[in-house]
Amino acid sequence: MVFPKEVSVLCLSVVFLSVLVRQGQGAIEDGVAYYLSDNCDKVIEIPENKDLVLYSQSGPLYTGNQDCSVVIQARPSQKCLVTFSVFDVAKNNDDSCEDSVYLYNGNDNSAVVLHGNGGLCGLLSGLDDSYETDQENLTVNFQTDIDGFGGGFAMTITSFYNGTCANTEFTCTNGNCIDAVLEDNLRNNCGDTSDENIATATVLGWWEKLMDFGLAAAIGILVAGVVVIIILIVCCVCCCVKKASPV
Numbered sequence: 001m002v003f004p005k006e007v008s009v010l011c012l013s014v015v016f017l018s019v020l021v022r023q024g025q026g027a028i029e030d031g032v033a034y035y036l037s038d039n040c041d042k043v044i045e046i047p048e049n050k051d052l053v054l055y056s057q058s059g060p061l062y063t064g065n066q067d068c069s070v071v072i073q074a075r076p077s078q079k080c081l082v083t084f085s086v087f088d089v090a091k092n093n094d095d096s097c098e099d100s101v102y103l104y105n106g107n108d109n110s111a112v113v114l115h116g117n118g119g120l121c122g123l124l125s126g127l128d129d130s131y132e133t134d135q136e137n138l139t140v141n142f143q144t145d146i147d148g149f150g151g152g153f154a155m156t157i158t159s160f161y162n163g164t165c166a167n168t169e170f171t172c173t174n175g176n177c178i179d180a181v182l183e184d185n186l187r188n189n190c191g192d193t194s195d196e197n198i199a200t201a202t203v204l205g206w207w208e209k210l211m212d213f214g215l216a217a218a219i220g221i222l223v224a225g226v227v228v229i230i231i232l233i234v235c236c237v238c239c240c241v242k243k244a245s246p247v
Helices: 004-024 198-213 215-244
Strands: 031-035 042-045 051-055 066-073 079-089 100-104 137-144 152-162 169-171 176-179
Touching (some): 079 100, 079 137
Parallel strands (some): 031 051
Antiparallel strands (some): 079 152, 100 137
8 A cells, every 4th residue: 555645745756757848848739849049040929829938959958159049029919928947057156147048128139138237047046937028029049158058948938918818818916918728837927827726836836946956956856756756655565565465
């Protein structure tokens, strides 16, 4: 017999693994995914009833000597909301950025940045919960130095507006209107996670804490934890079977 507590922990671990797969895979059923490194200087539109997930690169690590930009277009008369689920971009010991991500409020790199004057770098915990444009276009720029490498990023970009939401839309707690099909997809489309139920919002919160160790370390901790839990469950099952066996 497996104890309920152990089953619950195993289930949470499986959910964590599903988050990892969803954040790292190149195709998602309720959105569209692109790799920034394959789409430099292109314009990408967010389709109807979907969000857009932008990964820094297709491999496990990004490479050095990059200066790549892509323009994301929200649907007409809407705006872009950006949230990060993975962020591991090289930072110097003095907290300056070795490599940088820039989010511009417009269709080129001359527009105002959404996060102050400097670029974004470091780990997920150092970022804001979300970033919003005030018009349809968002420009994402990724710059790395000649020796730069790291886990990179995965950002979710959602087309939204503020106002009275339609019946086919979801009303976020912060007042944003998004497509209703984006509820409970393990991605923060509202910017305040109100589009996720309590369980998935909790999982996302724990995932963000794991990301404080960096992408590679987070994956290692998660996999090691699942292995340990499985071993404990197998041991418990073996003990129960042994006790139940006739002498």
